[in-house]
Amino acid sequence: MNILVCISHVPDTTSKINFSENNTKFDTNGVQFVINPNDEFGLTRAMWFKEKQGAKVTVVNVGGAETEPTLRKALAIGADAAIRVNAAATDGFSVAKQLAKVATDGGYDLIIAGRESIDYNGGMVPGMLAALLDANFVNNCIGLDVDGTTAKATREIDGGKETVATSLPLVVGGQKGLVEESDLRIPNMRGIMMARQKPLTVVDGVETTDQTTSVSFEKPAPKGAVKLVAEDNLDELISLLHNEAKVI
Amino acid sequence: MSVLVYTESDQGNLKKGAFEVASYAKAVADQLGTTVTALAINASNTNELGNYGVNKVLTVNNNDLNSFSAKVYANVVKQAAEKENAQVVIVSSSADSKYLAPLLAVSLNAGYASNVIEAPSNTAPFTVKRNAFTNKAFEVTQINTNVKIIGVSNNAFGLVENSASATSEDFSPAIEASTVTVEAVDKATDKVTIADADVVVSGGRGLKGPENWGMIEELADVLGAATACSKPVSDLGWRPHSEHVGQTGKPVASNLYIAIGISGAIQHLAGVNASKVKVVINTDAEAPFFKAADYGVVGDAFTVVPQLIEKLKAFKAQQ
Numbered sequence: 388m389n390i391l392v393c394i395s396h397v398p399d400t401t402s403k404i405n406f407s408e409n410n411t412k413f414d415t416n417g418v419q420f421v422i423n424p425n426d427e428f429g430l431t432r433a434m435w436f437k438e439k440q441g442a443k444v445t446v447v448n449v450g451g452a453e454t455e456p457t458l459r460k461a462l463a464i465g466a467d468a469a470i471r472v473n474a475a476a477t478d479g480f481s482v483a484k485q486l487a488k489v490a491t492d493g494g495y496d497l498i499i500a501g502r503e504s505i506d507y508n509g510g511m512v513p514g515m516l517a518a519l520l521d522a523n524f525v526n527n528c529i530g531l532d533v534d535g536t537t538a539k540a541t542r543e544i545d546g547g548k549e550t551v552a553t554s555l556p557l558v559v560g561g562q563k564g565l566v567e568e569s570d571l572r573i574p575n576m577r578g579i580m581m582a583r584q585k586p587l588t589v590v591d592g593v594e595t596t597d598q599t600t601s602v603s604f605e606k607p608a609p610k611g612a613v614k615l616v617a618e619d620n621l622d623e624l625i626s627l628l629h630n631e632a633k634v635i
Numbered sequence: 636m637s638v639l640v641y642t643e644s645d646q647g648n649l650k651k652g653a654f655e656v657a658s659y660a661k662a663v664a665d666q667l668g669t670t671v672t673a674l675a676i677n678a679s680n681t682n683e684l685g686n687y688g689v690n691k692v693l694t695v696n697n698n699d700l701n702s703f704s705a706k707v708y709a710n711v712v713k714q715a716a717e718k719e720n721a722q723v724v725i726v727s728s729s730a731d732s733k734y735l736a737p738l739l740a741v742s743l744n745a746g747y748a749s750n751v752i753e754a755p756s757n758t759a760p761f762t763v764k765r766n767a768f769t770n771k772a773f774e775v776t777q778i779n780t781n782v783k784i785i786g787v788s789n790n791a792f793g794l795v796e797n798s799a800s801a802t803s804e805d806f807s808p809a810i811e812a813s814t815v816t817v818e819a820v821d822k823a824t825d826k827v828t829i830a831d832a833d834v835v836v837s838g839g840r841g842l843k844g845p846e847n848w849g850m851i852e853e854l855a856d857v858l859g860a861a862t863a864c865s866k867p868v869s870d871l872g873w874r875p876h877s878e879h880v881g882q883t884g885k886p887v888a889s890n891l892y893i894a895i896g897i898s899g900a901i902q903h904l905a906g907v908n909a910s911k912v913k914v915v916i917n918t919d920a921e922a923p924f925f926k927a928a929d930y931g932v933v934g935d936a937f938t939v940v941p942q943l944i945e946k947l948k949a950f951k952a953q954q
């Protein structure tokens with residue numbers, strides 16, 4: 388199997404989110420960047436395929452040079468090769484177009500992306516990529532097995548899950564469940580050393596036109612103080628929820 | 636020109652979210668000076684859509700569409716959009732709609748904005764506000780293409796009654812064979828889902844073990860709520876993955892979110908902050924959740940929750 392794992396480079400989940408340049412740019416000052424958590428589950432499942440069934444695993448990111456440490460981390464976890472498409476990731480459709488070029492050039496039969504990036508929460512790249520490649524697509528993927536060119540996947544749906552049968556070439560939008568939390572790997576010294584020897588290829592992007600443009604950002608209004616209700620006065624809580632908040 | 640809204644159904648009935656996206660579509664149509672067409676697949680109660688401003692309903696009835704396939708459904712929506720010459724297509728934020736929208740965007744060559752929380756602030760250029768950074772911020776996005784797709788965040792716009800009389804038209808699109816076949820569905824049909832729920836009752840590690848979830852379920856039952864949990868609770872296997880909410884789990888955007896024995900870590904709060912009213916029950920007055928909540932009880936869940944259940948039962952009986 389020739390697997391491509393799409394890696395989005397995002398602020399760590401504990402990051403405080405701030406904006407600069409008159410609220411038009413995300414302020415990266417002091418922000419730690421990590422592999423998008425949904426992609427980390429996908430990468431770990433790809434490693435499982437590599438170890439159990441034999442597969443080559445390539446990771447790819449569309450972005451500037453600042454994302455290379457994130458790709459190196461994916462190599463340290465065990466990916467064989469990395470590609471960075473040197474283009475700004477400003478629009479989901481443009482990113483999908485860049486990835487489609489990489490996917491076609493490399494002849495990948497399984498492409499694992501994440502359900503969404505935790506920064507812009509677009510949730511659009513994997514589906515758009517599948518459509519551009521005319522490949523099968525399973526979103527919210529929480530389980531994946533491949534046998535030859537047939538695939539069985541489990542998908543989270545609202546209120547439960549379903550199992551589907553499909554075939555390669557396949558794009559999945561993965562998330563927790565693809566592997567368990569406890570299966571995630573922290574790169575060790577050997578992995579980090581080996582990652583330095585592995586190829587990280589930088590390729591130029593293709594021409595694209597952004598379909599959407601980020602104009603500005605806002606932060607939610609600060610919250611008022613919590614109203615505390617004594618534990619022996621729960622009637623008061625019910626009355627507040629009914630009369631004041633009007634939610635019950 | 637028109638605004639097309641894809642209204643989802645479940646077992647033959649339109650979902651509550653269908654009326655919310657219809658309300659949103661009406662607001663957009665008013666801004667553009669046009670009408671709303673809804674697309675409903677295998678749903679029976681489509682006349683109710685008129686109450687939310689829909690002028691025409693395209694009804695598709697076809698057994699080949701009984702199980703959801705994103706690609707096949709996206710193709711049906713595409714044909715409806717083309718037939719109606721839709722300038723804007725509105726979908727919900729359900730798992731299924733989020734699955735089909737990117738496919739639809741490519742086939743219609745349309746820009747897509749997901750998690751949109753308000754009616755467009757402007758229609759030329761077409762500008763919408765959306766949740767980003769997992770509810771830690773909002774992003775104002777401009778859609779540059781001729782055809783636009785908007786995914787409306789659950790419970791963000793609400794239901795707006797707007798009486799129109801909806802005409803109904805049978806629609807028979809071409810239906811392709813699916814290459815992703817559903818083999819089994821495992822879904823509790825008698826329970827409200829986190830995505831559709833007005834109220835969500837959520838439990839954390841403070842509940843000590845899976846054997847104590849009886850009271851969480853009972854409280855949810857009284858309130859007609861969905862149950863949810865923090866990440867460690869699902870990692871420990873106390874509750875299914877599908878109940879895990881937060882930045883890396885399911886997003887919650889309910890009217891009321893009740894957090895019991897949950898500390899309120901930043902990753903948890905990020906995913907539930909879009910809920911309108913938050914209540915926390917926790918023994919530790921210093922728990923960070925108290926800073927994010929509207930109402931709080933400092934107390935032991937094992938004494939507070941059973942009492943709350945009894946009092947709510949009495950309150951509901953009076954209503």
Ligand SMILES: Cc1cc2nc3c(=O)[nH]c(=O)nc-3n(C[C@H](O)[C@H](O)[C@H](O)COP(=O)(O)OP(=O)(O)OC[C@H]3O[C@@H](n4cnc5c(N)ncnc54)[C@H](O)[C@@H]3O)c2cc1C
Nearest residue numbers: 839840841865866881882883884896897898900903918936
């Ligand atoms: C990359 C990453 C992603 C993450 N994503 C998520 C996510 O999506 N969702 C998520 O939830 N977490 C997420 N987390 C984990 C998060 O950081 C917290 O560890 C987690 O939310 C804590 O869960 P908890 O509140 O149930 O448990 P704890 O933090 O252990 O809190 C238990 C709480 O229960 C209270 N308590 C104890 N006994 C009682 C009692 N008898 N009655 C009432 N209260 C009691 C305690 O005072 C305490 O506040 C993520 C972490 C990382 C690193």
Ligand SMILES: Nc1ncnc2c1ncn2[C@@H]1O[C@H](COP(=O)(O)O)[C@@H](O)[C@H]1O
Nearest residue numbers: 393449476500501503504509510511512
């Ligand atoms: N710039 C990028 N480079 C590579 N993959 C990406 C990029 N942006 C998004 N993806 C992939 O698409 C998934 C969903 O992202 P999004 O559509 O941005 O929410 C991510 O989890 C990644 O797998």
